[in-house]
Amino acid sequence: xxxxxxxxxxxxxxxxxxxxxxxxxxxxxxxxxxxxxxxxxxxxxxxxxxxxxxxxxxxxxxxxxxxxxxxxxxxxxxxxxxxxxxxxxxxxxxxxxxxxxxxxxxxxxxxxxxxxxxxxxxxxxxxxxxxxxxxxxxxxxxxxxxxxxxxxxxxxxxxxxxxxxxxxxxxxxxxxxxxxxxxxxxxxxxxxxxxxxxxxxxxxxxxxxxxxxxxxxxxxxxxxxxxxxxxxxxxxxxxxxxxxxxxxxxxxxxxxxxxxxxxxxxxxxxxxxxxxxxxxxxxxxxxxxxxxxxxxxxxxxxxxxxxxxx
Amino acid sequence: xxxxxxxxxxxxxxxxxxxxxxxxxxxxxxxxxxxxxxxxxxxxxxxxxxxxxxxxxxxxxxxxxxxxxxxxxxxxxxxxxxxxxxxxxxxxxxxxxxxxx
Numbered sequence: 001x002x003x004x005x006x007x008x009x010x011x012x013x014x015x016x017x018x019x020x021x022x023x024x025x026x027x028x029x030x031x032x033x034x035x036x037x038x039x040x041x042x043x044x045x046x047x048x049x050x051x052x053x054x055x056x057x058x059x060x061x062x063x064x065x066x067x068x069x070x071x072x073x074x075x076x077x078x079x080x081x082x083x084x085x086x087x088x089x090x091x092x093x094x095x096x097x098x099x100x101x102x103x104x105x106x107x108x109x110x111x112x113x114x115x116x117x118x119x120x121x122x123x124x125x126x127x128x129x130x131x132x133x134x135x136x137x138x139x140x141x142x143x144x145x146x147x148x149x150x151x152x153x154x155x156x157x158x159x160x161x162x163x164x165x166x167x168x169x170x171x172x173x174x175x176x177x178x179x180x181x182x183x184x185x186x187x188x189x190x191x192x193x194x195x196x197x198x199x200x201x202x203x204x205x206x207x208x209x210x211x212x213x214x215x216x217x218x219x220x221x222x223x224x225x226x227x228x229x230x231x232x233x234x235x236x237x238x239x240x241x242x243x244x245x246x247x248x249x250x251x252x253x254x255x256x257x258x259x260x261x262x263x264x265x266x267x268x269x270x271x272x273x274x275x276x277x278x279x280x281x282x283x284x285x286x287x288x289x290x291x292x293x294x295x296x297x298x299x300x301x302x303x304x305x306x307x308x309x310x
Numbered sequence: 311x312x313x314x315x316x317x318x319x320x321x322x323x324x325x326x327x328x329x330x331x332x333x334x335x336x337x338x339x340x341x342x343x344x345x346x347x348x349x350x351x352x353x354x355x356x357x358x359x360x361x362x363x364x365x366x367x368x369x370x371x372x373x374x375x376x377x378x379x380x381x382x383x384x385x386x387x388x389x390x391x392x393x394x395x396x397x398x399x400x401x402x403x404x405x406x407x408x409x410x411x
Binding site: 003005009019023024026027028029030031033034035036037038040053056057059060061064065068 | 349351353361368375376378383
C-alpha cells in the first residue's frame, strides 16, 4: 500500500524552509500517515474520510503558516524570493476573483443554474489572468518588500518573476482567452436560441496573438500590439512596486498603492487609446507608453533610494 | 519601558494546561484532548510559535509508528512555559476575585 503524503512532503520540502518542514509539514504528514495506517482495517469510505481530513489539515496548516509568515516583515535576505512569490500568488488569486465575480454578479440572470454559473466562472478566469498577473505581482512585491533595503538581487528576482508571469500571460492570450471568449459567446447564444448550436465567426477578442498578427486591418494591428504590451505589464509594474516598496513601512499603504498602481495603469491604457490610431509607430508608442511610464518611475525610485543609501 | 511582557493566547494556554497534565503529547493528541479548542489545521503553527517563544520543546519519537510512515513529534512544556502559565492563571484568579460581582 502506498504511504499517503509522500509527494506532498517532497513538494513542500522544495518550497518551504527546513524549519517549516520540521515544524509544520512533517508533523501534519506524520498525523496523516499514522491515522491512515490505523484506519487500514476500516471500511473504504472511512479510510477515505480519514485521508481527506488529514489532507485538509495539512493544507490548512500550510496556508496559515504562509499567511502568518508573510504578514510579519522579515529581514533575512534568503527569504525574499519566497516572500515575493507567496505574496504575489495571494495577490493573483485576489485580483482574479475581483475581476471574475463582478461580471458574474452583475450580468448573469438569476434563472441560470449553479452548473452554468460554475462553467461561466471557469470561462471568465482566462480573460482575468493577463491583468491579475501584473496586479498580483505588484501587490506581492509591495507587501513582501516594504520597509526593506532593495538590492540588485531583489531586482533580479522581480525581473525573473515578471518574465515568468509574462510567459504565462502570453500563453493565456494565445490560447486560453480566445477560446474562453468564444465559448462564452456560444454559451450565451445557445441560451437565447433555446439550446441551438450556432457557429459564431471569431471577433478580435476571440483571436490568439499569432492569428491577430496575420491580420492587416488597423483595429487588429492596434489590438495585437496592445495585447503584447499587456503581456509584459508585469515587469514595469513589478519594477515600479520594488522602487516604491522601500519607502513604505506599513501594510495598509502598501495594499492601497498595490490597488492604485494597476488601476492607474489601466487608466493610462484607456487614456492613450485614442492616440493609438494612425501609422504603426504611433500605435506602438501609444500602447507601450503605460509600460514605459511605470518602468521609468520604478527605475527613478530605485535609483533615488540607492542614492539615499550611498 | 523596553522589556516586553510575555503573552499567552487562549490556544497557547490550552496547550500548556494539557502539557502540564500529561508530560509529553503528540499534536493530534493535543487536538483530541482539547475538546474543540485546538484544531488540527492550526495546532502545529501554534506549537511552532510557542517553540520560538520558548514555551514548549519538541523532539521526534524514538520508535517509528508500527503502521509505518514518518515519526511523530512529541511536545513538552518548558519550565519557563509552566512558570508563565502559573503566573497567568494566578493573575486571572486575582482579577476574578477583585472584579467578580
